[in-house]
Amino acid sequence: MTTRTCAIIGTGAIAGAHAEAIAALPDRARLVGVVDVRPDRAAAFAATWDVPTYPTAADLLDAQRPDLVHLCTPPGTHLPLALECLAAGASPVVEKPPVLSLAEFDRLRAAEADAGVPVATVFQHRFGSGAVRLRRLLAEGLLGRPLVASAHTLWFRDDDYFAVPWRGRWDVEGGGPTMGHGIHQFDLLLSILGPWSSVTALAERQARPTDTEDVSAALVRFRSGAVATVVNSLVSPRQTSQLRFDFEHATVDLEHLYGYTNANWSLTAGPDVTSAWESDPADVPSGHTAQFTAVLDALDAGEAPPVSTADTRVTMEFVAAVYASSFTGRTVARGEITEGDPFYASMAGTGAPWLRQPAR
Structure with missing residues (x-):
């Protein structure tokens, strides 16, 4: 090494x-x-x-x-x-x-x-032992097909949080909780469920003094046929980060806030799946150390370090699709946002509706 x-x-x-x-x-x-x-x-x-x-x-x-x-x-x-x-x-x-x-x-x-x-x-949430185990069991076929899932990042940030000059602005932060907060949870969702195919979404500015949204919600279709909901919020006093995966043979739940261990995961399944889930006792928290270890392992092996730009682009395109669907009112397909599209140049695209409304 x-x-x-x-x-x-x-x-x-x-x-x-x-x-x-x-x-x-x-x-x-x-x-x-x-x-x-x-x-x-x-x-x-x-x-x-x-x-x-x-x-x-x-x-x-x-x-x-x-x-x-x-x-x-x-x-x-x-x-x-x-x-x-x-x-x-x-x-x-x-x-x-x-x-x-x-x-x-x-x-x-x-x-x-x-x-x-x-x-x-x-x-870093891709690299905790719970997520690694889940991807392995899915790849081995023990869980069956993915059917339904959810990724809900329900956090709270008060007005003072946005007093920092670069927060809440499209030109320097790029977006609200869809871009900078819930991205960890739905990146984990995407890493497990694979390629997404379309997004139907909405984004709103409910309460915060920002140019960006403070809430978004999306319905997502995956190439596998699975469907998922993705909700991102900065106006939720009881904070939680929740993911749920319903497969043919098991339900897997994760609830935490800013990072997880094995204790934050739960499994509802028959004895065969339960035995396979419990067969790996490793408990690696989903922190920066877990990902940095994987980065060094890849470099030592002469491989691209995770998360590669190819992987990251899938997640970034998903973010753009959420905003494009929210601000145009249409379903957005993967691959649709290309050079020349306003949402390619900026996540704000054609502009947040609340910023286009005349001042009262």
């Missing part, structure tokens, strides 16, 4: 999870520097993790030549920083949402191909 050098750009709250994941694998990864637009915050973070700070990403990349750069900055900065990393030969590990639009994402994929350096998106 190779010890990879890592850097972090953006030392806000989520950066701590990245630093902890690096520190949890000391024989395989080493943090070598950090950058933040606020020097005081960068200095405090660097002191905690005993690493140097640099004034800019360019300075860090030139001084350290890191193998991996964890991008923990606001979404609107992800694309230019990722492009800068790729040009320097460093693999970006990008927090969600990776970019602001499908157009930006395709630009990132093109740069990845030109550089010959892989990009990984942080979708």
